[in-house]
Amino acid sequence: MRARADALPLSGLRIIVTRPDLQAGTLCLLLEAQGAQAARLPLYAVEASGDDAATRATLDAHRDDAGWLFTSANAVRYAAEIDIADARWPPLYAIGAATAAALDAAGHPGAAVPEEPASSETLLALEGLQQIDGQRFLLITGENGRELIAPTLQARGATVDTLTLYRRRPVEHEPERIESELAIADAIVITSGQTLDRLWALTPEPMRPLLRALQLIVPSARIREQALALGFADPLLPEAVSDEAIVRCLCQWQAQRKPDSDMTTPDPIAIGTKMVREPGAAGDAADPSRSATRDSPPPPPAVAAPSRSSGIVAWLLVVVLAGALGYGGWLLWDLRQNQGALLQAQDHALRRLMRMTSELENQGSQTATRQSDLARVMQRASSDLAALQGRIDNSEQLMGRITEELQGGRTRFALASVEQLLLLASDRLLLQQDVRSALLALQIADQRLGTMNDPRLFRVREAIARERAALQALPRPDLTSASLTLSSLIDRAATLPLRARIEPRVFGGGLRGGNSAAQDTATVDTAWYQRIGDAIRTALANLFVVRRDDKAGNLRLLPPEDEAVIVHVLILKLESARVALLRGETASLRESLGSAADWLRRFFRNGDPGVEASLAEIERLQSLELSAPAPDLSESLTLLRQAIESAPP
Structure with missing residues (x-):
C-alpha cells in the first residue's frame, strides 16, 4: 500500500x-x-443578493436582447435557480469554459x-461583440467585479444593463490557523485577485516570507502579475x-521538481523498527529475572510437594506476567508508530526548510539585481528628466508651428x-460707453480663439x-426706472403751484353786513341817544363797500403767459436731463x-407736497452713476499682436 501511494504524481x-466551500x-x-x-481554507463565501421577484422581472424584460453575458459559474447558477424553468434565453456569452459548462x-x-x-479582455474580443451599435445586452455578474x-x-x-445576483462575503480565520496551514503546505490554489489580496492581508508579517516561498497557482496572467508584484517567485498559470x-x-510542476527533491533519506519505518528492536537485541540479557535465573545456583530440592494453594498462586503470577508482557509489547508497538510518524514529519519539514532556504537565496539574489537595476534606472531617469525639462520649454512653440503648418x-x-x-470692443467701450457691445465682441473673439x-x-x-x-x-444703473421717473416729473410740472399766486382770504368788519349781529342783538331797551349814534355810524360805513366774491380763484401776480413760460422752462430742463440719461452722460444728467x-x-x-x-x-x-471708469482692454490686443508677430510666415 505504501509503494502504490508514493507512486501517485x-x-x-x-x-x-x-475556494468557497461549495465550489x-x-x-x-x-x-x-x-x-x-x-x-480547505475558504477566504470568501458566496451568497445570493437582491430580490428574487425583481431579478425575475429583470430577466423577463431582457429576453429580446442581443445577448446575455455571464462572468462566472455562480452567476449562471443563481440565474437558473431564480428564472422560470424552460424559459427562453437570448444568445449567451460565457467568460470561460467553466461558465459555459455551467x-x-x-x-x-x-x-x-x-x-x-x-x-474580460478575451470575452470582449469575441466576434459577436464587435459591431453592436444600437443593440442591448444584459451583464449578469456578482458584486465588486471588474468594471x-x-x-x-x-x-x-x-446599451448595457447590469444584473448583480451574488456577493462574496469574507470568511474570518484566526492568525494561528493561517500560520499552521502555511507551515505545512507546499502549494496554494488562488482563484481571483480578491482572494490573493485577502490571503496576503490575513497572513501575519513574520509569516509572509514563508507564504512567498510556497508555490502559487493562479487563474490568469493579470493575477500572475499581481502575485509577482507581491514578491512570489514563479506562480503557475494553467492552460485553462x-x-x-x-x-x-x-502534476507537471511536481514532475519537474522531483529529481531535485528525491534525496537519499533513511526510511523512517526502518529506523523505527531498528529503534524498537535494539533494546531486545541482547536476548535474555535484557530480562534481569531470566539472567538471574540462569546464573544462580539451582534451588535446593523440595522437602515436600507444594500445596494446592501455592499452585493457584503460581498460575495467577503467570497470568499477571503474561498481561504485563502484552501491555509492554503494545507500548513498544505504539512507540514504534509514533517514532515513525515523527521521523516522517521531521523529514518533510527538513525538505521544506531546504527548499525555502534555496528559494530565499534566489530571492536575495533577485532583490540585489533589482536594486542595482533600479539604481541604474533612477540615474537614467534623472538625466532624462533634465533633458525633458528643456523639451517641455520648447513644446508650446513647436506645437504652435505644427498647428500653423497644418x-x-x-x-x-x-x-x-x-x-x-x-x-x-475697445472702441465701443471708450468712445460710446457701450458695455454690452464690448462684451459681445470679446465673447466672439474668445470663441474663435477656442x-x-x-x-x-x-x-x-x-x-x-x-x-x-x-x-x-x-x-x-436702472435706466428704465430713471427714465420713467423723469417722464412722471414732466407730466406733473404743469400742476405744481407757483409762488406768484395768492390764495383767497376772508375779510372782516369792513364788509357790508359786518355789524348785522350787533344790530340783531340790540334790544328795544337801548337808549335813544345810543340808537342815533348807531344810525350815524351805519350811514357813514355805507359810503365805502367791500364785497366778497366766493367764485374768485387764486390771485395772480403774473400774467398767464409768464406763468406758462416758467412751467415750460422746468419741462425743458427735465427733458434735457432725460436726454443725458439716455446718452449715458453722468455730468450732463447731474447738471x-x-x-x-x-x-x-x-x-x-x-x-x-408736490413740489417737495x-x-x-x-x-x-x-x-446715479451712468459712466463708471472703463477698464483697460488693451492687454488681450497686445498679447494677440505679439502672437501674430511670432508666428512663422
Whole structure:
C-alpha cells in the first residue's frame, strides 16, 4: 500500500484550496485522487443578493436582447435557480469554459466562449461583440467585479444593463490557523485577485516570507502579475480555468521538481523498527529475572510437594506476567508508530526548510539585481528628466508651428478677425460707453480663439477672460426706472403751484353786513341817544363797500403767459436731463437735474407736497452713476499682436 501511494504524481504534497466551500469539493477530490492532501481554507463565501421577484422581472424584460453575458459559474447558477424553468434565453456569452459548462448543465447550451485564458479582455474580443451599435445586452455578474465589460460595450454603441445576483462575503480565520496551514503546505490554489489580496492581508508579517516561498497557482496572467508584484517567485498559470487543468499543472510542476527533491533519506519505518528492536537485541540479557535465573545456583530440592494453594498462586503470577508482557509489547508497538510518524514529519519539514532556504537565496539574489537595476534606472531617469525639462520649454512653440503648418494661411486670417473684434470692443467701450457691445465682441473673439486650439493663444484667452470679468463687474444703473421717473416729473410740472399766486382770504368788519349781529342783538331797551349814534355810524360805513366774491380763484401776480413760460422752462430742463440719461452722460444728467431743482425752489411754492416730492425724486436721480471708469482692454490686443508677430510666415 505504501509503494502504490508514493507512486501517485502528487503524493506527499499538501495543497491549500482557497475556494468557497461549495465550489472546492471537485478540485479537492481530484487532488486527493492524485495523492495530494487537500486542505480547505475558504477566504470568501458566496451568497445570493437582491430580490428574487425583481431579478425575475429583470430577466423577463431582457429576453429580446442581443445577448446575455455571464462572468462566472455562480452567476449562471443563481440565474437558473431564480428564472422560470424552460424559459427562453437570448444568445449567451460565457467568460470561460467553466461558465459555459455551467450553462450547459443548466439547460442552455451553445454559449459563445473565448479561447483560454478566460478573462474580460478575451470575452470582449469575441466576434459577436464587435459591431453592436444600437443593440442591448444584459451583464449578469456578482458584486465588486471588474468594471471593464459594460463600459467597453457602451463605448461601442450598445446599451448595457447590469444584473448583480451574488456577493462574496469574507470568511474570518484566526492568525494561528493561517500560520499552521502555511507551515505545512507546499502549494496554494488562488482563484481571483480578491482572494490573493485577502490571503496576503490575513497572513501575519513574520509569516509572509514563508507564504512567498510556497508555490502559487493562479487563474490568469493579470493575477500572475499581481502575485509577482507581491514578491512570489514563479506562480503557475494553467492552460485553462478548470479543475482538471489546475491538477495537470500541479502534476507537471511536481514532475519537474522531483529529481531535485528525491534525496537519499533513511526510511523512517526502518529506523523505527531498528529503534524498537535494539533494546531486545541482547536476548535474555535484557530480562534481569531470566539472567538471574540462569546464573544462580539451582534451588535446593523440595522437602515436600507444594500445596494446592501455592499452585493457584503460581498460575495467577503467570497470568499477571503474561498481561504485563502484552501491555509492554503494545507500548513498544505504539512507540514504534509514533517514532515513525515523527521521523516522517521531521523529514518533510527538513525538505521544506531546504527548499525555502534555496528559494530565499534566489530571492536575495533577485532583490540585489533589482536594486542595482533600479539604481541604474533612477540615474537614467534623472538625466532624462533634465533633458525633458528643456523639451517641455520648447513644446508650446513647436506645437504652435505644427498647428500653423497644418492650417496654413487660415490661422493668420482668423487671428486678423480676432484682432478686429478686440479693436471693436475697445472702441465701443471708450468712445460710446457701450458695455454690452464690448462684451459681445470679446465673447466672439474668445470663441474663435477656442476653435483654433493653439497653445500659443492661451495667454490671450486668459487676458480676454479677465477683461470680460472687469466689464461684467461694472455698475449698471436702472435706466428704465430713471427714465420713467423723469417722464412722471414732466407730466406733473404743469400742476405744481407757483409762488406768484395768492390764495383767497376772508375779510372782516369792513364788509357790508359786518355789524348785522350787533344790530340783531340790540334790544328795544337801548337808549335813544345810543340808537342815533348807531344810525350815524351805519350811514357813514355805507359810503365805502367791500364785497366778497366766493367764485374768485387764486390771485395772480403774473400774467398767464409768464406763468406758462416758467412751467415750460422746468419741462425743458427735465427733458434735457432725460436726454443725458439716455446718452449715458453722468455730468450732463447731474447738471440738468441741479438746474431743474433750482428752478423749482425759485419759482414754485416751497412747502407744497408736490413740489417737495419732485425735489426728492430729482435728488435721488442725481446720485446715479451712468459712466463708471472703463477698464483697460488693451492687454488681450497686445498679447494677440505679439502672437501674430511670432508666428512663422
